[in-house]
Amino acid sequence: MGDQRDEANPGEARPGEAGPHAASTATEAAPGRRAAGQLEAAVLDVLLRAGSALSPGEVKARLDGELAYTTVVTIMSRLHAKGLLSRYKEGRGHRYAPVADQPGLAARRMTRVLDEEADREAVLARFVSSLSDRDEELLRKMLAGPGLGGS
Numbered sequence: 001m002g003d004q005r006d007e008a009n010p011g012e013a014r015p016g017e018a019g020p021h022a023a024s025t026a027t028e029a030a031p032g033r034r035a036a037g038q039l040e041a042a043v044l045d046v047l048l049r050a051g052s053a054l055s056p057g058e059v060k061a062r063l064d065g066e067l068a069y070t071t072v073v074t075i076m077s078r079l080h081a082k083g084l085l086s087r088y089k090e091g092r093g094h095r096y097a098p099v100a101d102q103p104g105l106a107a108r109r110m111t112r113v114l115d116e117e118a119d120r121e122a123v124l125a126r127f128v129s130s131l132s133d134r135d136e137e138l139l140r141k142m143l144a145g146p147g148l149g150g151s
Contacts, residue, residue: 024149043075044084048102051094053088131142 046062047054054062056072063072076096079085084105085096098105117123131139 022046039075040079043072043079044098044105047085047096047098052096053086053091053097055090055095057093059096082112 002123010047016052018120042063046059048062050062056069056076059076060067060069060072076085076094080087080096084099086099087096089096114120114123128136128139
């Protein structure tokens with residue numbers, strides 16, 4: 001089965017592999033390659049620092065040209081589909097910009113995770129119970145403050 005092949009070839013990535021270890025084995029098999037989440041984070045970082053909408057070519061150049069143009073286009077299209085980038089047509093291509101700053105993007109991701117779960121209350125309860133004492137106190141202060149459910 002798949003586990004036996006993994007034990008026989010622990011660092012080997014196989015085409016089409018979609019299991020839970022796919023990203024890590026691909027990274028191990030090809031040193032210097034980044035997982036899709038890391039690529040998305042790098043592209044978002046470039047766009048956040050830019051302060052204005054960029055084309056895929058401009059993003060590619062700011063990433064020191066380490067990615068293929070088609071890879072950058074794919075990443076930006078996926079981020080747009082996830083609602084993290086806005087896009088507008090310019091000539092034959094598009095320009096992209098983040099829909100929010102870094103904290104706003106993180107909040108959108110957290111909301112998307114909650115929206116995907118049937119039992120929001122259970123997910124929120126588990127999240128809050130996993131917070132550090134410092135983060136729990138911060139959350140309590142925020143909830144008690146004006147405009148966030150407090151007085």
